[in-house]
Amino acid sequence: MKKIILSAFMLMGLAFSTQAQEISKNALGLRLGDNDGFGGEISYQRGLSDNNRLELDLGWRNSNNVDAFKLTGIYQWVWNIDGGFNWYAGVGGGLGSWSIDNNAIDDSGTFAFVAGNLGIEYGFDEVPIQLSLDIRPELYFNSDDFRNDNFGPDIALGIRYQF
Template sequence: MTFRFCYRGRRGAAAAALLGVALLAAPAQAQKYRTAAGIRLGKNNYGLTVQQKIFEKTTLEGLGLVGTREVSATVLAERHFGILGPSLNYYFGAGGHLGRHKDTGTFGGLDALAGIEYKVAFVPFVLSLDFKPTVEFNSDDWARFPTAFSVRYIFIKDKKDGVLNGLFGGDKDRSKSKSKSKSKTKDQPRRGLFDW
């Protein structure tokens, strides 16, 4: 068994820049969808991707990938953070994969993930670019550092909390929440400038 270190110069630099931008951004409301599925395109493989929101800022993603001599399935848990509102997010995640290579047989590994995604305005599509380093077991490569681009169609949207929500309905819900918040503020004692 030989060990190889696969590194793609430009891709590694792009992933490092993506990570730097992600760390500088302030956390905000995350993604605008619950369920999305589509295609994932990388240099050496392609396949299907499905994301399902399970908590407020957490999704599970399943990947089914096909390469020139292998097939694999990956499950990842991801945490999303807003950059400029809910349309532009960065995310981190981790998981694992299993697969089969034509020459070496069954393999597996552990995955990490860092990416950025954009919900396209006025259409139900999400575009994402990610960096997914892996540690491999029972494979010729001991580690891989692929990047990929994904296009997903949004099947189930997240509920709307936007500025235009009242324009197309939902005024009753908004007025109920406003009346509840007003009644709560009347019951609280008044605080001075220096009372914390």
């Protein structure tokens, strides 16, 4: 009887340990996408618990006579699909600044935005690299002449070094 009870506890422990997900404590890399020219972002993820993390991104733009940057913060919930595959969802927002300088317009300003986040990622076992694909719908406030609308669906591919 003792062997059966011990075996049952071992099987339960094995079942619970296989459900545990492994998100890294830190990840640093690039998030490459295109939302009105914000094609590149330096991306940092900080694990807060087993299934929650904070992502901070600094994006910049330097094209078509427009210089801009934006800082984004997203709180994410992470769920394991299988092995190194996870999917995640999050909410957050950010701030940015822009400047237009051409012959007809010379203007600048700031903006704020709220954002959602939905994506999938894969963390490799052999090397500490994480690949991700996500969509981040952003709703802008006080964007003036920089944007023609107040909505931007930001789709991006991320590559990060986990440590």
